[in-house]
Amino acid sequence: MNLDSELAAALTSLPDLHIRDLDGARARMAGLAANAPAPPEDVLVSEHSVPGIEDNAVPVRAFRPRDTPTPLPAVLLLHGGGFVMGSADALTAQAASLCTELPALVAAVDYRLAPEHPYPAALRDCRAALDWLLSEAEALGVDPGRVAVHGMSAGGGLAAGLTLWARDRGESPLCFQVLDAPELDDRLDTHSVRAFERTPLWNHHDAVLSWRHYLSGLHDEVPAYAAPARAVEHTGLPSAYVSVYENDPLRDEGLAYASALLRAGISVELHLFPGTFHRSAVIAGAGVSRRQAAETLGALRRALHPG
Numbered sequence: 001m002n003l004d005s006e007l008a009a010a011l012t013s014l015p016d017l018h019i020r021d022l023d024g025a026r027a028r029m030a031g032l033a034a035n036a037p038a039p040p041e042d043v044l045v046s047e048h049s050v051p052g053i054e055d056n057a058v059p060v061r062a063f064r065p066r067d068t069p070t071p072l073p074a075v076l077l078l079h080g081g082g083f084v085m086g087s088a089d090a091l092t093a094q095a096a097s098l099c100t101e102l103p104a105l106v107a108a109v110d111y112r113l114a115p116e117h118p119y120p121a122a123l124r125d126c127r128a129a130l131d132w133l134l135s136e137a138e139a140l141g142v143d144p145g146r147v148a149v150h151g152m153s154a155g156g157g158l159a160a161g162l163t164l165w166a167r168d169r170g171e172s173p174l175c176f177q178v179l180d181a182p183e184l185d186d187r188l189d190t191h192s193v194r195a196f197e198r199t200p201l202w203n204h205h206d207a208v209l210s211w212r213h214y215l216s217g218l219h220d221e222v223p224a225y226a227a228p229a230r231a232v233e234h235t236g237l238p239s240a241y242v243s244v245y246e247n248d249p250l251r252d253e254g255l256a257y258a259s260a261l262l263r264a265g266i267s268v269e270l271h272l273f274p275g276t277f278h279r280s281a282v283i284a285g286a287g288v289s290r291r292q293a294a295e296t297l298g299a300l301r302r303a304l305h306p307g
Contacts, residue, residue, distance in 0.1 A: 001199065001247040004275025006286035011200060014282075019082055019206050022213075026085040033089035039096040042066045050132040053124040059110035060129050061088045062140070063099040070141030073148070073304035074105045076130055076162075080153030080279065082183065082202070082210035083114045083122060098150075101297055104304055105142050107133055111158070118217035119226045122154075126162050134173050146304050148176035148238075153202070153250070153279065154210070156182025160228035160257065167236045176303035178296060179242045181250050181278055182257065185229035186211040186222055190252035199247055202278035207249050229253050234264035241269045241299035243292060245276035269299055 003011075015028045039045055044066050050058040064072065077095055079086040088108040095106040111125035130149070137144040151159030156179040163177050188194075188207060197204045215222060224231035240261055244254040251272070258270045273292050281289045 001196075001277065002275060003247065003277070004280075004286065004288050007275060007277070007280050007283055007288065010283045010286070014200055017085075017201050017279075018203065019084055019209050022084060022209075029081065029085050029090065030087070033087060033092070036089070036092050039063065039092060040100075043096045043099055045096075048132070050128050052128045054121070056112070056125075058125045058128050058132075059088065060132065061091075061095070061108045061110070063095040063106045063108070064141070065100045065103045068103050071137070071143040072103060072105045072141055073146035074107060074133055074137075074140075074142045075102070075300065075304075076126070076133060076147065076149045076159075077106050077108045078111070078126060078149065078151035078155030078158050079108070080151070080155045080181075080183075081113070082206060083119075083154040083157075083214040084210060085113065086154075098297070098300070102300055102304060104300075105140060115213040115216055119214050122214075123158055123161050123165070123225055126158050127165060130162060130166070130173065144173065146175055147173055148178065148300060148303055149174055150178035150180070150300070151182065152180040154183045154214075156180050156254075157184050157228060160184060161225045163237050164228060164231055165225055172236070172238070174238045176300070177238050177240045178300065179240060179254065179257070180281075180296070181243065181245055181248055182228075182254050183207070183210065183250055184227060184257050185253040186215060186227040187229070190256070192252040193249040196247060196249040199249065200277050200280075201282075202249060204249055229257060231260070234261050234266060237261065237264070237266050239267040239303065241271075241296065241303075243271045243273065243296065245278055245280060246272060246274050247276065248278040250278060271295055 088110040
């Protein structure tokens with residue numbers, strides 16, 4: 001790997017989140033989330049139980065800046081974790097930062113996880129959260145014309161699937177999509193997914209297990225809503241910011257999806273961050289991580305606060 005020197009120096013401090021031991025990886029990720037600092041006093045946090053599509057309840061945690069005029073734009077924030085781990089708890093610091101710096105209402109979705117709840121459970125939960133955000137826009141102080149979706153890794157795959165679903169439903173409620181190292185292609189046939197077998201935090205074997213768990217309920221052809229790399233029509237989708245990491249099994253599927261959007265006439269800002277690896281942004285103090293956070297924030301600001 002061609003690693004950034006600051007990231008390389010921090011490798012030994014990273015937790016083992018490889019999902020060969022799924023219970024252990026879930027516990028370690030939950031432990032990291034539990035140790036996250038509480039949101040600052042200028043952030044208001046509210047808990048919501050959103051009616052799900054399958055008569056289930058979808059937990060959504062909303063973050064908004066205190067004493068900010070409404071209506072605000074909104075960001076539907078979807079966590080990573082290979083469809084099999086993670087929670088809204090892991091998004092507290094990111095959501096609190098985004099809500100004040102944009103400013104915007106940020107809604108973090110606690111979608112159901114595979115293998116206990118395979119596709120389409122997670123996507124249906126994200127759809128329910130989006131429907132709730134739009135239907136309650138006035139009560140929440142949200143401008144329904146300025147709603148973006150932002151996902152990392154599996155969350156990026158869900159974000160892309162959600163935009164496809166919203167377009168095919170004949171509505172265009174999303175004005176922007178942020179796909180951060182998105183997990184998009186179950187076929188596992190890109191150069192990067194074959195090449196990166198021993199990379200930190202996520203590798204080829206993780207990708208195989210992730211898709212196996214997520215798609216375990218399917219017996220027919222995999223739909224594009226589950227694996228957006230399979231989509232053949234991209235017109236009508238919202239503009240996008242796509243970020244990929246140099247030493248990441250998911251790198252090439254993110255590049256390919258950005259190219260497909262561009263071929264369809266969708267405006268895309270694409271960044272490949274050199275020397276990085278999947279989820280390396282958790283090493284927040286590294287210069288490349290700070291640059292990545294600033295670039296993502298800038299893209300969201302331009303989309304949600306035009307002019």
